Amino acid sequence: MTVVADKSILLVEDEAILAMFEKNQLEQGGYLVTHVSNGENAIHLVIREEKPFDLILMDIDLGRGLDGTQTATEILNYKEIPVVFLSSHTEREIVKKTETITSYGYVVKNSGFTVLDASIKMAFKLFEANELTKSKKEHLETVLHSIGDGVIATDSEGKVIRMNPVAEKLTGWTHDDAEGHNIREVFKIVNVKTRSLVENPVDIVLRTNSIVGLANHTVLLSKDGSEYQISDSGSPIKDLNGDTRGVVLVFRDITAEYNVQSHIAKQANMLNNVLDAVIGTDFNHRINYWNKAAEKIYLWKAEEVMGKSVFEVLKTDYLQLTSDQVIERVNTDGSFIGEVIQFAKDGNIRNIEVNQVLLNDESELPIGYIAVGRDISERLNAMKQIRESEAKLTQIIESAMDAIISIDQSKKIILFNGAAEKMFGYESFEIIGQALDRLIPLDFRNQHDNHIDSFSKTGVSRRAMGALGQIRGLRSNGEEFPLEASISQISVKGEKLFTVILRDVSVRNLAESKIQKLLHEKENILKEIHHRVKNNMSSIFTLLTLQARSQTETSTQTILYEAAGRVKSMIVLYDKLYHSATDNTVSLQDYFPAIFEEIVNIFPKKIELKMDILQEPIELNAKLLSSLGIILNELITNSMKHAFNEITKAQICLKIFREEKKLYLEYSDNGPGIPESISIEHSPGFGLQLIGMLVDQIEGKISIVRNPIPKFLLELSL
Structure with a gap:
């Protein structure tokens, strides 16, 4: 909140x-x-x-x-x-x-x-x-970048879309080189004994729509010629509707564990430095080795478990097999690799990737078992977050109000969101893989192809909505309609992919046509409005003046006259603008004498006016004159309130002159002067505060000159 x-x-x-x-x-x-x-x-x-x-x-x-x-x-x-x-x-x-x-x-x-x-x-x-x-x-x-396992994500066609640094190291492919390639090219695996290709787990996941593990004795052939004994698992990436949108493949290098399986009993002390839990048992599954990592992962100390059955210490769920089936496989094949769930001493669940092997003596006779376990709880959480992120991205694309369409370099459609389905009348499965020309009117296809080819050569990554002008689309029912489009391009392994975002503007075009018609009608209405506005402003001025004259209290009268003066300044400016030959400007020589006399004449007191306004014609915009009119009204009102209480022959002087690119407005009266305690910056009165703000608004400067004659001096830049 x-x-x-x-x-x-x-x-x-x-x-x-x-x-x-x-x-x-x-x-x-x-x-x-x-x-x-x-x-x-x-x-x-x-x-x-x-x-x-x-x-x-x-x-x-x-x-x-x-x-x-x-x-x-x-x-x-x-x-x-x-x-x-x-x-x-x-x-x-x-x-x-x-x-x-x-x-x-x-x-x-x-x-x-x-x-x-x-x-x-x-x-x-x-x-x-x-x-x-x-x-x-x-x-x-x-x-994704900090976990110790290799992670590769693919799309629904098995093409690589993301790799982390560990995956780059083990496969020998960089992320940029691998992106867009089929997983079978990047993640090439063979059987360690037969050297025959092993079915890629991504293909199995896409075929079965379920989580799979890698077969035993599998070797990853790196692009640089290196070989790694690995274990892995593949999981489907599903959107919010449960549809598979790709696969996350997680694997790790177990070459070291694989090579030391036959020697692990002799070199047990060295295994205390590894991060994986290593557990050794005899042929009856009684624990005879428990390394430091096993203590950390399962919270059991070595002295607490020695001699006990491993099944008594660790409750293990093999997910798809029973314990007996796993032992049988180890006895037959020599090893088992897979994901299991095990419970630590405190009862909490640990997700473990286990490599369980048969331990032979020097005569190749079985003497026990070695289990190497890695806590993959963090990795599974990361995989879950990746799947959720992919689902959110898919949902964002599908929930977009504009049509989003992606094409490959041959202009075949590879992405078609829900808004595109509604706009063109095709389901995505009907249009994916089809040529983009299917959505373009026949007479516009060559021109549209030239647009894309020209954009491809510019090297610009994107053009904003409307930059291409209006183009036309073709619905499934044969209807043509106007479109506004933006386009972007990316390069994946030397192949360019283009994405367009389309907006149907047929309704907007009709609306704009109506607007043009309405504008013509409004021009006539505005003429009538001008007449009414002028009459209404004059009515307000008259009411304020009459109300002021009916008051007995001087302070109330002054407030009403002050308000009437502000309105009068607007009336004069409005009238001058209406009759002005130029656009939104009024002559200074035409405006100031009129407004000066109009405002002074509002007040009942007889005032002698002296004006000295330069003869050089100067046109000022209405916004500036409006502010100057209100400033002049506030200065006159201030004189009426404070300057003439003891003066019988009141006089106000207004002088406007120019020096180079500066315009000066000098205002004074023959009152007693301005007290030293009063300034524009520190005035308790609303009038001087308003003057200060208006002067700041028009980017001018105003000062109070006290000698030899008290006056206000306003400076403006032309």
């Missing part, structure tokens, strides 16, 4: 007012929130200062500089952290762009805190699940 109280969030949002609102909501929800207004500051905190954030809530549009997707990409290249995108955009291409960067969520602004909170918590859960999966996979790989 994700605990909210200790989760820290980095909020990257360039809209100051929205940032205040979102930060407040998240903190009320129990999160620790840090806010920055641009991508560069976010990268500085996460990468340079290495602040330990648990999640990043990222606005896509961050104004000038890096946008949200660029910022997220740079951060994710440095560290693993969940990123949830927050945007007012719902266009498909923008949402799709974020999916190529991270998959932890995309929240549309104004969806409400419930949706945002649920998306954040889901991102935490997904991130925790991904970390757990990664940890488990690394653990499985560590186990």
Whole structure:
């Protein structure tokens, strides 16, 4: 369960007012929130200062500089952290762009805190699940590479798909060289006496669908010419439905044990250094040797078991044979190799691989038995984990919503998942081994073959969904339909294998056609909406003004006039934009005189205005002008509240001038001045706090100049 109280969030949002609102909501929800207004500051905190954030809530549009997707990409290249995108955009291409960067969520602004909170918590859960999966996979790989036995995994056709280092050493094949080869080529075994080939245990498992052990006297012929006396077992890899998807072959070198069987009684002291349990008995099965490894595995001390029957000390389950049958085989063949279950002194089960041999004296007369046992409990657990991992991978492929198809170099289908079956109308057994052309319309086959051949020559490992454009598929009923595809390639022993992920976009294409029609209709609706929005904003302004004039308390009046001024700044900007000949920009000379007079005229007090605005035409974007309009409103309101209480002839001055690439806005009044205790950075009032945030949002600088004339000076870069 994700605990909210200790989760820290980095909020990257360039809209100051929205940032205040979102930060407040998240903190009320129990999160620790840090806010920055641009991508560069976010990268500085996460990468340079290495602040330990648990999640990043990222606005896509961050104004000038890096946008949200660029910022997220740079951060994710440095560290693993969940990123949830927050945007007012719902266009498909923008949402799709974020999916190529991270998959932890995309929240549309104004969806409400419930949706945002649920998306954040889901991102935490997904991130925790991904970390757990990664940890488990690394653990499985560590186990596979650390066990002392050789392990080879094959597919259902007996082709090698995985080998551990011990298997590489014994077979003489590297993993890369062996991958894709039939197990009979890599794991070549013969009878030690006749030198005839022994049936491969993988073939037996695939034929019988059961666990098998290797026959006695088996030798592994290594690729480098070496020979190893081995013991092994093969087990089927089954998916969640119980179907066999391959085989795990586990084997070990028992050459040393095999060679010392005839001498083990004379060299018993040397066997205390081996890791396998070595037990010697006379011909009546009474124990006469018990090495240190046997003490460690079975927990019986040597002095406790000497002279006792081995059947009295160890309860043994031979799985498929009885004890009498095993003894008969040892007496007849000279040895028995297999897996057994034995109980230690404390009653716990031990999975043992045992090599039991008949011990002869110098005259070749039988005098007893030697049993060499290896605890394979850890190996069996590793095999189980491997089988479960294979089953999970199969389940992931089968549960995918997109069709997944793999082909070999000759373009024959070798993988066809459940989604592909539904999409094309074929069962996998019908299509495996068939040419890929069967799924492609006749007039498109040559072009499609050229696509694959061209991609094969590029050396690129994969191309993302949609990079090939739209292609066409052919269902079993003859219906053609549009597809969007991604493709990847790998090389196995010089042969290239291709995998495509396909998505049926026929429904989407119909939807896009409808969207185009709706967009035309919405253009007409927007014209009507503009008229209504303007009227509604004017109504709000009028109501706020009337309400202010009806109040008797000055503080309440000021608050209402202040709110009316903010609305008026938006009305003026909105009207200028509507009549502007350019796209989303308004002339500074057109906007500021109008908004200056409109805001001042809201207040009942008679104010003399002095404006000195440069004549050079300057076009500014609406987002910047909106922030400047609110800043101007706050400065005028501040003057009305504090500057003219004892002034009869009130005056406000606004000067806008330019120096090189800097634009300056100078605001002053003829009031008593600004107290030394007041500053933009340390103001208790909401107005100056809002000014500070808005100036930061537009990447400007504001200062209070007290001499010779008190004034506010705002600096902007053009």
